[in-house]
Amino acid sequence: MKIAVSGKGGVGKTTFASFLIKALANEGKKVLAIDADPDANLAQALGVENSEEIVPISEMKTLIEERTEAKVGSMGSFFKLNPKVSDLPEKLSVELDGIKVMVMGGVKTGGAGCICPESTLLKRLVSHVVLARDEAVVMDMEAGLEHLGRGTSMYVDRLIVVVEPGRRSVETAYQIRRLADDLGLKKLSFVGNKLRSDKDKDFLLKEMKDFVFMGFMPYRQEITDADRDGRPPFEKDAETLREVTKMLKELKD
Numbered sequence: 001m002k003i004a005v006s007g008k009g010g011v012g013k014t015t016f017a018s019f020l021i022k023a024l025a026n027e028g029k030k031v032l033a034i035d036a037d038p039d040a041n042l043a044q045a046l047g048v049e050n051s052e053e054i055v056p057i058s059e060m061k062t063l064i065e066e067r068t069e070a071k072v073g074s075m076g077s078f079f080k081l082n083p084k085v086s087d088l089p090e091k092l093s094v095e096l097d098g099i100k101v102m103v104m105g106g107v108k109t110g111g112a113g114c115i116c117p118e119s120t121l122l123k124r125l126v127s128h129v130v131l132a133r134d135e136a137v138v139m140d141m142e143a144g145l146e147h148l149g150r151g152t153s154m155y156v157d158r159l160i161v162v163v164e165p166g167r168r169s170v171e172t173a174y175q176i177r178r179l180a181d182d183l184g185l186k187k188l189s190f191v192g193n194k195l196r197s198d199k200d201k202d203f204l205l206k207e208m209k210d211f212v213f214m215g216f217m218p219y220r221q222e223i224t225d226a227d228r229d230g231r232p233p234f235e236k237d238a239e240t241l242r243e244v245t246k247m248l249k250e251l252k253d
């Protein structure tokens with residue numbers, strides 16, 4: 001099961017991803033959690049101590065140079081397009097309660113067309129993890145659509161789009177669906193988050209009539225509190241964890 005979690009900024013991608021990762025781990029699955037957001041905070045949401053000290057892979061200059069045989073920041077020079085990455089998930093992840101966490105970081109050179117050693121290594125690592133690893137993989141993507149264009153979420157079995165009951169998050173969901181469709185990415189699921197009332201749910205169901213929802217998560221003070229305390233949301237909110245565990249059934253078919 002290789003999953004990427006996407007959606008507009010702030011809708012709850014990281015929160016949902018951490019519940020999903022915990023639910024998979026509770027079922028006895030080995031899970032590799034990947035923070036693919038340059039503004040990384042998945043490790044913290046999973047309860048990794050001192051997560052701010054984790055060096056993102058995109059900043060591991062020596063490693064990147066060693067693997068790609070190029071100088072970092074040397075756009076236009078020659079480097080290996082197929083660097084070895086198969087040992088990296090073991091070497092570079094932090095493990096906590098059976099969950100391995102890997103922080104990818106961002107590549108600042110920007111632009112969808114950028115081919116540089118850092119982005120080549122990251123892309124290769126993501127495709128390796130998705131295509132060749134046998135544990136469950138959950139990737140917390142950066143907000144918006146760019147990762148689709150860049151191909152980072154191309155190989156996943158399932159792209160889960162988190163939406164909150166608001167116009168702009170729904171528009172992003174439509175854009176993601178359109179783009180995923182263009183790219184031939186078939187398996188899309190949607191999760192409604194931060195629902196405060198039935199009115200919120202009705203809004204999503206009405207605005208997104210032909211979308212398949214895996215489930216809904218209520219707005220819960222416990223989740224906000226956990227975030228403020230720098231603790232995992234599932235620690236304080238067993239009820240939402242149960243909801244998300246139910247959603248797993250849907251992922252299996």
Ligand SMILES: Nc1ncnc2c1ncn2[C@@H]1O[C@H](COP(=O)(O)OP(=O)(O)OP(=O)(O)O)[C@@H](O)[C@H]1O
Nearest residue numbers: 009010011012013014015143194218219220223227
């Ligand atoms: N169901 C919920 N109930 C209450 N608060 C929530 C809920 N889901 C998310 N939040 C809060 O909303 C904020 C944004 O959540 P989160 O960081 O998961 O979003 P995100 O989509 O990953 O954001 P970003 O685009 O910045 O990566 C956090 O403060 C989080 O605690």
Ligand SMILES: [Mg+2]
Nearest residue numbers: 013014015037
């Ligand atoms: Mg996030």
